[in-house]
Amino acid sequence: MTIEPSSPETPENQEPPRTPEERRALRRVALSSLLGTTIEYYDFLLYGTMAAIVFGHIFFPSSNPALGTIAAFGTLAAGYVARPLGGILFGHFGDRVGRKSMLIVTMTTMGIASTLIGLLPTYETVGMLAPILLVTLRVIQGIAVGGEWGGAALMVVEHADARSRGRWAGIMQLGTPFGFLLSTGVVALLTSYAPDAMLTWGWRIPFLLSAVLLLIGLYVRLQVVESPIFAEAAERHEERRVPVLEVLARPGRVLLAIAAGVGPFALTALTSSHIIAYATSIGYETSQVMNTLIAVVAVSIVFIPLFAALSDRLGRRRVMMFGAVGTIAFAFPLYHLVGLGTTVGLLAGLMIAQMLQNAMYAPLTPLLSELFPTKIRYSGVSISYQFASLIGAGFTPLVASSLVAGFGGSSVPLSLIAGGTALVSVLALVVTREATGRALDWEEQETVSSGAVETADPAVAERRS
Numbered sequence: 500m501t502i503e504p505s506s507p508e509t510p511e512n513q514e515p516p517r518t519p520e521e522r523r524a525l526r527r528v529a530l531s532s533l534l535g536t537t538i539e540y541y542d543f544l545l546y547g548t549m550a551a552i553v554f555g556h557i558f559f560p561s562s563n564p565a566l567g568t569i570a571a572f573g574t575l576a577a578g579y580v581a582r583p584l585g586g587i588l589f590g591h592f593g594d595r596v597g598r599k600s601m602l603i604v605t606m607t608t609m610g611i612a613s614t615l616i617g618l619l620p621t622y623e624t625v626g627m628l629a630p631i632l633l634v635t636l637r638v639i640q641g642i643a644v645g646g647e648w649g650g651a652a653l654m655v656v657e658h659a660d661a662r663s664r665g666r667w668a669g670i671m672q673l674g675t676p677f678g679f680l681l682s683t684g685v686v687a688l689l690t691s692y693a694p695d696a697m698l699t700w701g702w703r704i705p706f707l708l709s710a711v712l713l714l715i716g717l718y719v720r721l722q723v724v725e726s727p728i729f730a731e732a733a734e735r736h737e738e739r740r741v742p743v744l745e746v747l748a749r750p751g752r753v754l755l756a757i758a759a760g761v762g763p764f765a766l767t768a769l770t771s772s773h774i775i776a777y778a779t780s781i782g783y784e785t786s787q788v789m790n791t792l793i794a795v796v797a798v799s800i801v802f803i804p805l806f807a808a809l810s811d812r813l814g815r816r817r818v819m820m821f822g823a824v825g826t827i828a829f830a831f832p833l834y835h836l837v838g839l840g841t842t843v844g845l846l847a848g849l850m851i852a853q854m855l856q857n858a859m860y861a862p863l864t865p866l867l868s869e870l871f872p873t874k875i876r877y878s879g880v881s882i883s884y885q886f887a888s889l890i891g892a893g894f895t896p897l898v899a900s901s902l903v904a905g906f907g908g909s910s911v912p913l914s915l916i917a918g919g920t921a922l923v924s925v926l927a928l929v930v931t932r933e934a935t936g937r938a939l940d941w942e943e944q945e946t947v948s949s950g951a952v953e954t955a956d957p958a959v960a961e962r963r964s
Contacts, residue, residue: 524724525658529670531723532651535606536674537681538709538716539647542613543640545682545705546578547772547896552690552785553702557621558630574634578641579893585645586881587743593650593877594742597733598657599725601877602650606720609643610713612636617706649881656868657726657876661936662811668864669807675860676799679771683796687789694786728939732873742878746871755927756867756883757890762823762924763859764891766917770795770852773896774837777903777913782840791842795849802857810862814935816928819866822858823924829855830918834910852917859924869934876939891920 559570585605593601616636622629651671659667685705693701746753771792778788810818829851836848863884871879895916902912 521658521727525655525667528654528658528723529667531720532655532671533674533677534719535602535647535716536651536671537677538674538712539606539609539644539651540675540678541681541712542609542678542706542709543578543644544679544771545613545686546616546637546640548682548686548775548789549702549705550574550896551772551775552686552779553697554633556698557623557702558633559622570630573897574630574637576893576897577634578637578644579889581638581641582645582885582888582893583882585642585647586649586885587645587878588642589646590649590878590881591742593646593653593881594875597725598650598654598729598877599720599723601646602654602720603717605643605647605650606713606716609640609647610709610716612639612643613706613709614713617703617709645885646881648884649877652864652868652880652884653729653877654723654726656865657728657873657939661938664868665811665815665862665865665935666804666808668868669804669861672803672807672861672864673800676796676803679799680793680796683789683792687786687793690786690789728873742875743882745875746879746882752870753879753883755931756870756879757887758923758927759819759866759931760863760884760887760924761891761927762826762921763856763863764888765895765920766826766852766856766859768892768895769899769913769917770833770849770856773899773913774849776896776900777910778837778845780903780908781838783845787842788845791845791849794846795853798850798853799857802854803861806858806861807865810865810935814933815862815866815869816931816933818862819859820925820928822855822860823921823928825855825858826852826921827918827925830914830921833917834914838910859921866934868939869937873939895920 554574555570558574589601589605613636616633619632619636620629651674652668655667655671656664682705685708689697689701689704774792775785775788779785806818806822833848833852836844838844864880867880867883868876870883899913899916902916903909906912
């Protein structure tokens with residue numbers, strides 16, 4: 500079984516190079532997607548950091564700190580559960596109405612939800628209403644980010660040509676480390692200079708900053724133009740009434756796409772959100788861990804664009820396979836280095852893990868985009884990406900915290916999670932056919948007997964000739 504049956508090397512599958520005007524539009528779109536994704540992930544990842552160090556104390560009081568942390572990570576998982584819903588919802592309208600309009604809605608929704616989190620009363624003030632409101636806003640965050648990523652990714656890859664699609668997608672994907680750097684940096688400043696205030700008013704400041712970031716992001720995002728590939732498809736009236744049903748009509752392709760993304764997301768959850776709780780439980784200071792994580796982000800800033808660009812030359816599968824196999828080999832050494840109890844050990848372990856995660860993650864955007872035709876692409880990439888995120892990252896901190904507590908603080912379950920999820924990605928990539936360089940304006944023609952995918956639209960064939 501493969502998820503890409505046609506050959507990307509054939510001449511009719513190649514796109515013409517972009518004109519100077521199209522390249523200028525691409526640069527604007529890339530900047531907009533980078534900024535928008537940075538803001539979205541600042542909001543979304545900030546919650547994970549606060550869940551590890553604050554929310555267990557102020558929203559889930561308990562005589563057992565470990566139980567409070569587990570409860571806080573449970574609300575973190577709620578956001579990931581909501582992400583596929585956002586992918587389905589915004590994917591539907593993104594395939595029917597357009598990419599740009601959905602990106603405006605998702606950014607606004609995320610900014611408002613994050614700002615409101617900063618205004619929430621605590622458990623001490625309103626009792627159980629506090630965690631209920633927190634979970635509600637976390638779910639709204641999840642729905643928003645579930646629709647954001649697919650739209651931002653497609654705005655870039657559908658403006659780029661086939662020869663540089665990975666490179667431009669890599670720029671957009673820098674929004675994840677930039678968002679993490681921004682959120683972690685703000686928290687690190689607060690924990691360093693106002694540690695006593697974190698449990699009272701200090702934790703609110705990063706969330707309230709979301710209102711300012713929202714205004715900046717909306718201004719930039721309103722300046723970009725709609726995806727030209729989507730605009731052409733809309734002129735030919737190729738949109739589907741219910742795109743998600745057409746996506747799910749080929750479950751093998753979606754399942755393999757999800758499996759390919761599980762490894763990088765699980766490793767991210769272990770080395771970002773969960774590592775804060777784990778490292779502090781074995782003797783590291785919170786500020787020490789936060790400062791280390793900020794330094795580790797430099798790895799992503801270098802390797803995400805590098806691996807994304809390499810995927811244009813070597814293929815998406817080869818680059819991702821390198822990261823996944825490397826993660827399996829490094830799963831136990833990672834926690835051995837962290838367990839040394841030194842800043843050098845922690846930094847070395849997380850930097851190597853981050854590099855391997857980047858190799859799995861950087862080619863994921865173009866990989867998913869090349870698997871689905873224009874008429875269902877927003878739904879297809881959003882569903883695949885968000886379910887991979889849910890399975891790989893949504894429950895990992897919760898499961899990891901529970902297993903560590905159950906095994907008396909042992910790191911063995913953490914290594915097994917990292918290696919096992921990377922193995923899932925390896926198996927998916929083995930049976931996934933390479934699609935690097937294929938034209939994005941291809942269309943599907945169902946062939947029940949063979950499951951072949953062919954270019955069916957005469958207008959597409961005429962443009963390629």
